[in-house]
Amino acid sequence: MIARTIVAGAAVAMLLSSCAAGPPAPTGSRTQDDAGSTSPDRARSTSADRAGSTSTPRARPANDFSVKTFDGDSFSLAHNRGSPVVLNFWESWCPVCQAEQPHLNQLAEDYAGKVAFIGVSNNDTVADGKAYAEQFDVPYPLGHAPEVWSQFDVPYQPVTLVLDGSGEIVARVDGPVTQEGLRRLIEKAL
Numbered sequence: 001m002i003a004r005t006i007v008a009g010a011a012v013a014m015l016l017s018s019c020a021a022g023p024p025a026p027t028g029s030r031t032q033d034d035a036g037s038t039s040p041d042r043a044r045s046t047s048a049d050r051a052g053s054t055s056t057p058r059a060r061p062a063n064d065f066s067v068k069t070f071d072g073d074s075f076s077l078a079h080n081r082g083s084p085v086v087l088n089f090w091e092s093w094c095p096v097c098q099a100e101q102p103h104l105n106q107l108a109e110d111y112a113g114k115v116a117f118i119g120v121s122n123n124d125t126v127a128d129g130k131a132y133a134e135q136f137d138v139p140y141p142l143g144h145a146p147e148v149w150s151q152f153d154v155p156y157q158p159v160t161l162v163l164d165g166s167g168e169i170v171a172r173v174d175g176p177v178t179q180e181g182l183r184r185l186i187e188k189a190l
Contacts, residue, residue, distance in 0.1 A: 068144070
């Protein structure tokens with residue numbers, strides 16, 4: 001029984017690290033958890049409420065970006081000025097991205113008309129993106145824009161940024177989001 005538990009735990013750890021394994025926080029860096037407490041050198045949390053590493057950088061303006069969505073429309077930060085934006089970096093094949101998708105869907109529905117959501121893939125084709133959107137019933141636009149990944153220095157997925165209405169980055173989550181953790185970050189941006 002103990003051996004099965006250890007094997008199951010190792011399998012879950014491998015699955016979670018398959019998409020979200022990123023570099024550790026540099027020594028001396030500061031991260032902020034969803035509850036607002038700040039501590040040095042915490043790259044990952046074991047909190048059940050926050051799966052990824054959340055940092056709240058000093059607010060800095062994001063350069064405008066534009067994404068051609070898989071359905072042929074376009075999404076730009078400039079067009080959404082005045083409203084917070086949740087920018088999620090994902091891939092259709094990523095099991096961690098798939099696991100966090102219901103949280104993103106619920107929040108997009110809860111904040112419809114108040115917060116803009118956009119999902120940006122680095123590698124997916126239009127067919128892959130459309131299939132993912134249909135399979136996971138994604139209520140917001142998805143698109144392919146490797147240049148946006150580069151612009152925000154995103155080396156892996158999932159990563160989620162929260163920008164306030166003036167286009168300043170107010171939070172970054174490296175790794176999967178939880179519904180309540182991301183909700184708190186969105187509320188801070190409103």
